[in-house]
Amino acid sequence: MKVYRRCTKCGKSKPITCFNMRRYQLMISYRSCCRTCDAIRKVAYRLALKQRALLAYGGKCACCLASDIEFLTIDHIKGGGQQHRRMIHCKPGDQFYRWLYEHKYPAGYQVLCFNCNSAKGFYGYCPHNKAQDMIEPTSERPVERTNVRTTN
Ligand SMILES: [Zn+2]
Ligand SMILES: [Zn+2]
Ligand SMILES: [Zn+2]
Numbered sequence: 001m002k003v004y005r006r007c008t009k010c011g012k013s014k015p016i017t018c019f020n021m022r023r024y025q026l027m028i029s030y031r032s033c034c035r036t037c038d039a040i041r042k043v044a045y046r047l048a049l050k051q052r053a054l055l056a057y058g059g060k061c062a063c064c065l066a067s068d069i070e071f072l073t074i075d076h077i078k079g080g081g082q083q084h085r086r087m088i089h090c091k092p093g094d095q096f097y098r099w100l101y102e103h104k105y106p107a108g109y110q111v112l113c114f115n116c117n118s119a120k121g122f123y124g125y126c127p128h129n130k131a132q133d134m135i136e137p138t139s140e141r142p143v144e145r146t147n148v149r150t151t152n
Contacts, residue, residue: 009037056105061113075112
């Protein structure tokens with residue numbers, strides 16, 4: 001005989017095997033919502049945590065102003081993000097966003113999109129910034145010489 005349990009989230013009755021199990025010493029308990037709902041909730045929680053961190057640091061890429069949350073990451077402004085994360089025993093991603101949250105979003109971080117972040121990590125600069133430098137007007141612009149002809 002199969003044991004069914006009603007999920008508190010989606011309201012469906014599902015076999016007990018569709019629920020995540022927890023073990024407390026000799027006691028076994030099942031989650032009140034099914035695995036499907038558990039997974040959805042986990043994704044939503046992670047997304048919310050990320051969104052909170054991103055909003056705390058401006059909500060868009062500090063370089064190109066992209067604001068699609070899926071592309072955005074938190075960047076350690078002075079670099080050394082990896083060492084820092086190792087120091088606080090954090091893996092990049094969820095744990096790091098959690099760490100930021102628990103430390104009330106400390107200064108020294110900025111939001112960068114995936115493109116700008118990897119360009120910075122790989123080349124040490126972002127092509128967006130490079131383009132800006134090139135636009136900067138240079139004072140030594142070659143002046144067109146007009147040949148002044150003297151007519152006799
Ligand atoms: Zn469910
Ligand atoms: Zn960007
Ligand atoms: Zn950029």
